[in-house]
Amino acid sequence: MIENSDFFKTVLDSLPEQIVVLDRQGEIVFCNQYWNTFAEQNGSEITDWVGLNYLDVCNTSGRNGDKMGQDVSKGIYSVLHGEEPTFYYEYPCHSPTEKRWFMLRVVMFHFQNADFLLLTHHNITERKRSEDLARSLSRTDALTQIANRRYFNTFLKTEWRRCRRSQTPFTLAMVDIDHFKLLNDTYGHQKGDDVLVEFSAVLSDFCRRPGDLCARYGGEEFALIWTDIEHTEAVKLAEELLIQIERLQIVNEHSPTKPILTTSIGLVSLHPQGMNELEILAKADELLYEAKQQGRNRLVAHKLN
Numbered sequence: 001m002i003e004n005s006d007f008f009k010t011v012l013d014s015l016p017e018q019i020v021v022l023d024r025q026g027e028i029v030f031c032n033q034y035w036n037t038f039a040e041q042n043g044s045e046i047t048d049w050v051g052l053n054y055l056d057v058c059n060t061s062g063r064n065g066d067k068m069g070q071d072v073s074k075g076i077y078s079v080l081h082g083e084e085p086t087f088y089y090e091y092p093c094h095s096p097t098e099k100r101w102f103m104l105r106v107v108m109f110h111f112q113n114a115d116f117l118l119l120t121h122h123n124i125t126e127r128k129r130s131e132d133l134a135r136s137l138s139r140t141d142a143l144t145q146i147a148n149r150r151y152f153n154t155f156l157k158t159e160w161r162r163c164r165r166s167q168t169p170f171t172l173a174m175v176d177i178d179h180f181k182l183l184n185d186t187y188g189h190q191k192g193d194d195v196l197v198e199f200s201a202v203l204s205d206f207c208r209r210p211g212d213l214c215a216r217y218g219g220e221e222f223a224l225i226w227t228d229i230e231h232t233e234a235v236k237l238a239e240e241l242l243i244q245i246e247r248l249q250i251v252n253e254h255s256p257t258k259p260i261l262t263t264s265i266g267l268v269s270l271h272p273q274g275m276n277e278l279e280i281l282a283k284a285d286e287l288l289y290e291a292k293q294q295g296r297n298r299l300v301a302h303k304l305n
């Protein structure tokens, strides 16, 4: 029996996961070697964990407003009271040099007429990184590295609702490069791609706050969202954008508008109420069409309320 328990302890010590076992009162009755090593590497001065009360620590930090402490206490009690067979909890635990995430798993087991809780902390950093990368790729336009249309649609919906709730102004601008087909036809598709990248970088500079977004809406059409700024300020920004695009001095020698790259903008601002975000999109498109009709290289802006 002693040999067996030594064997199983060695097995648990060899696992690269932090493992602790608690009794029903939350007191640590066992921790594996990796638990000690991890605690030591992260600056803990505790050398003997057995006898400390894990639940007390979670409860105290929870009472002090720590959300993780509150969530973990709640989860442990749900297993302890038989409400859930297992509790899973993903949490960040970053070191000064590395972003790390862990998953805590709590299950109950019975041994010699007593209940115990088995807590394992598993490093899920690789999985989190892959998920972050996949999320970011699914939101990004491959050529220009700005948001794609799918993410634009999500962002539009979210920010529209937020502005409606907080009664703050919302601006949507549709931006379309003028005579881009001529640029492609004259200098080749590769040059066209390079221009789209350069153009997008300028748009990005105009969307730096958290409620802003610039997205590639389609081929050479882009969409900008600015929130929490009034119409007059949005108009100033859009006019400045037209200037910055001209300043790039990208040659489009056959363009009947000007022999350099220019753009047209349809802009609409309002305090969201009554209309929905799709109507705003249609309105901005309509204004962009007007800008094209009026001769391109211009802004047509409208304040709706």
Ligand SMILES: Nc1nc2c(ncn2[C@@H]2O[C@H](COP(=O)(O)OP(=O)(O)OP(=O)(O)O)[C@@H](O)[C@H]2O)c(=O)[nH]1
Pocket (backbone or CB within 6 Å): 143, 176, 177, 178, 179, 180, 181, 182, 184, 188, 189, 190, 191, 192, 193, 196, 218, 219, 220, 292, 296
């Ligand atoms: N190089 C490149 N060209 C693209 C890409 N996506 C769309 N285009 C081109 O963009 C051009 C858009 O042409 P049009 O819709 O006629 O518009 P335009 O020539 O800009 O004319 P106006 O918008 O009316 O000023 C087409 O020639 C498309 O092939 C891309 O990813 N790379």
